[in-house]
Amino acid sequence: MGSTILTRITEMRKDRISAMTAELNVVRYANESYGGLGTNARFVVRIRRVLFIPLLLLSSCARGPDSAPPDLTSCTGLEIRWPRGVAEFFLPDGAIRQGILDPDEKEYIQSLEPYRVTDAQRIRALADVVAQGTYVGRIHGSPSYSTPVHITCYRGNTRLTSFTIYGDVIAVADGGEFQYPPERLDERIVEEPVELRPFEYRYQCARNLEVLKGAAGLFSKRAKEFPAPNKWSDAVLKALKAEKWFICPAVQTGNGKGHSQRTTEVTNVDGARQEARLLESTYAMNPDCGPGSPPDTVLLFETKTGWNQHGGPELFTFDNHDPKGGLVLLKDGTVKFIRTEEELKQLRWK
Numbered sequence: 140m141g142s143t144i145l146t147r148i149t150e151m152r153k154d155r156i157s158a159m160t161a162e163l164n165v166v167r168y169a170n171e172s173y174g175g176l177g178t179n180a181r182f183v184v185r186i187r188r189v190l191f192i193p194l195l196l197l198s199s200c201a202r203g204p205d206s207a208p209p210d211l212t213s214c215t216g217l218e219i220r221w222p223r224g225v226a227e228f229f230l231p232d233g234a235i236r237q238g239i240l241d242p243d244e245k246e247y248i249q250s251l252e253p254y255r256v257t258d259a260q261r262i263r264a265l266a267d268v269v270a271q272g273t274y275v276g277r278i279h280g281s282p283s284y285s286t287p288v289h290i291t292c293y294r295g296n297t298r299l300t301s302f303t304i305y306g307d308v309i310a311v312a313d314g315g316e317f318q319y320p321p322e323r324l325d326e327r328i329v330e331e332p333v334e335l336r337p338f339e340y341r342y343q344c345a346r347n348l349e350v351l352k353g354a355a356g357l358f359s360k361r362a363k364e365f366p367a368p369n370k371w372s373d374a375v376l377k378a379l380k381a382e383k384w385f386i387c388p389a390v391q392t393g394n395g396k397g398h399s400q401r402t403t404e405v406t407n408v409d410g411a412r413q414e415a416r417l418l419e420s421t422y423a424m425n426p427d428c429g430p431g432s433p434p435d436t437v438l439l440f441e442t443k444t445g446w447n448q449h450g451g452p453e454l455f456t457f458d459n460h461d462p463k464g465g466l467v468l469l470k471d472g473t474v475k476f477i478r479t480e481e482e483l484k485q486l487r488w489k
C-alpha cells in the first residue's frame with residue numbers, strides 16, 4: 140500500500156506535475172473474514188491532497204542498510220548497455236538517423252554494445268557523482284519517462300553491482316531509487332562511446348540545417364518567397380540571433396584540420412587599422428529552390444566557410460566530415476548525408 144502511494148508520488152514528480160496541488164485518491168477494498176464469524180469488513184482508505192514532503196520524510200524514516208547509493212570505489216571495469224539501442228539513445232531523432240546512417244553504419248553502432256570502460260579516471264568520475272545520490276524510496280517496475288542506461292560494475296572478472304540510470308534517477312536491483320540534481324546525472328555522465336563521435340557530428344550538423352530552415356518561417360510552406368540568396372545568411376541570423384547554428388560541428392571542433400576564424404582589416408574612427416571578425420557559415424543555399432519547387436529539391440547544403448554563399452553542387456564539400464561526406468537539406472525538411480559525387484548528382488538541384 141505504502142509502496143503504491145510512493146510509486147504514484149514518484150511518477151507525479153517525474154512527470155513534473157506539481158505534487159503540492161495533485162490530488163491522489165487511493166481506494167482500497169478488502170473483504171476479509173474474521174475468526175470464522177463470516178463478517179465481511181470493507182476498508183476504504185481515501186487520501187486527498189497528499190503532500191509530497193511528508194511522504195518523502197516517511198520514506199526516509201524507513202531507510203535500511205541498502206539506502207546508500209551504489210559504491211563504485213573498488214570497481215575496475217564498467218559494462219554499459221542501452222536497452223533501447225545505442226543509436227536511439229545518442230541520436231534520438233529517427234528521421235535524422237535514417238538520413239545520415241547507412242545499413243553498415245547502423246550495424247557498427249549496434250556492435251558497440253555492451254560498451255566496456257576500464258579507464259580508471261572515467262570510473263572514478265562516475266563513482267564520485269553516483270555517491271552523491273539521495274535515497275527517495277523503493278519503486279516497482281521501471282520508470283518509463285526517460286531512456287535507461289544499464290551499468291554493471293566489475294572488479295576484475297567479479298561482478299560487484301549493477302544499476303540503471305533514468306535521467307536524473309538511479310534505480311538499484313531491489314527497487315531502491317536515488318535522486319540526483321538535474322545537472323549532475325545527465326546521461327552525459329556516462330559519455331558517449333568515442334566511436335560514435337563522427338555520427339554525432341553528422342547528427343548535430345543535420346540539426347543545424349533544420350534550425351536554419353525553421354528560422355522565423357523564412358523557408359516555410361506558406362512563405363511567398365524565400366530570402367534573397369545573396370543575403371540569406373543575414374536574414375536567418377536576424378531571425379535566430381545566434382551564430383552557432385551556422386557552423387558544422389565537425390569543422391568547429393577541428394576534425395583534425397582546425398578551424399580558423401576569418402578576419403578582415405577595418406579602419407577605426409580614429410584611423411587605426413584593426414582586425415575584425417567576419418561572420419561565418421559552412422552552409423550554402425541553392426538559389427534555384429523556391430516556394431514552388433518540388434519537395435525533394437536541395438535547399439541548404441554543406442560548403443566551405445563563407446557567408447551568404449549560394450550556388451549549386453559545385454559549392455558542395457565532402458571535406459567537413461570524417462569519414463568524408465556532407466549534409467544536404469531538401470525543401471521538405473529531409474536531411475541526407477551525401478558520401479559520393481554520384482549521390483550528389485542524383486539530387487534534384489533545379
Ligand SMILES: [Zn+2]
Pocket residue numbers: 340341344387388389441459460465466
Ligand atoms: Zn557538417
